[in-house]
């Protein structure tokens with residue numbers, strides 16, 4: 001019997017990925033799970049992940065989401081769709097925008113075109129979106145006191161009074177979306193495509209704009225994203241790291257445990273909701289710069305060179321205002337990044 005409140009059958013696209021795997025481990029055994037993944041983001045570990053493959057209640061189908069006829073026979077009685085299928089590298093998206101628009105958007109729409117026919121009982125959608133939809137985010141001009149949304153971090157000045165005295169602000173869900181990368185743009189288009197579908201069929205949807213995830217096993221799933229495993233790998237293998245924005249780039253790191261906890265509550269619909277479509281920032285609300293991270297690894301006893309690069313190559317300041325998600329899901333506190341780093345990378349570990 002399925003535990004109270006849980007859907008009986010869940011479809012997870014991008015189901016062989018990192019976040020999906022951590023979530024599946026936390027779902028009750030009686031829930032049937034269909035995972036669709038084309039291993040576009042591949043790793044040996046993912047292919048061999050015994051936990052997922054040996055799990056009798058999980059069916060893992062190697063397919064692009066768009067090729068729905070390949071797996072349509074598994075879609076009857078789906079109650080909940082968790083849409084995670086995505087290419088996720090900001091850098092790669094800048095050099096391969098067409099690939100990103102095709103995989104993240106066109107193939108999503110091809111999937112949606114058929115979904116309602118095969119899953120007529122679908123009641124809810126969860127989308128793992130990204131903080132990338134905001135781009136550089138809001139800044140407060142200290143001179144004219146207006147909130148402005150700069151195009152990029154390279155030339156920060158107030159568009160109204162030209163002052164360069166700007167203070168970055170924590171990002172709220174109601175802030176302007178202004179993607180600064182093709183990746184961010186494709187995540188915004190995912191939000192829009194799924195919103196139209198949700199409104200068309202009156203299906204509830206939770207959109208989670210996730211900040212920078214960290215947690216156990218992350219580096220096993222991919223090599224070109226995940227700031228912490230990437231930095232650690234360079235420290236260990238090259239004894240040297242390059243830090244953009246002179247190391248002052250600031251990120252909001254959110255623990256996979258906290259994220260999975262929120263997703264789980266959304267799966268059972270336990271939050272207070274007022275709208276058919278709700279959007280939540282998922283971040284810890286704490287600012288951590290690349291310099292802070294590098295210094296922490298040095299304090300843990302690692303020695304390596306730091307090369308500072310002045311250009312930003314990405315947004316400068318990215319910290320969530322997380323009041324909405326905390327209130328809706330009754331979250332008291334987010335995990336502490338430094339506790340995780342000490343536990344995972346401490347020299348005695």
Ligand SMILES: NC(=O)c1ccc[n+]([C@@H]2O[C@H](COP(=O)([O-])OP(=O)(O)OC[C@H]3O[C@@H](n4cnc5c(N)ncnc54)[C@H](O)[C@@H]3O)[C@@H](O)[C@H]2O)c1
Nearest residue numbers: 014017018019037038040041064065084085086128210213
């Ligand atoms: N990890 C983070 O820091 C982070 C931050 C913000 C948002 N997100 C979002 O969370 C979701 C999951 O992220 P993750 O960290 O688990 O990444 P992941 O790369 O481990 O998982 C995504 C999976 O989607 C699959 N995929 C991509 N395109 C597909 C397609 N067209 N058809 C079928 N499968 C496809 C990939 O092979 C991959 O296994 C993504 O939607 C991502 O945009 C992640």
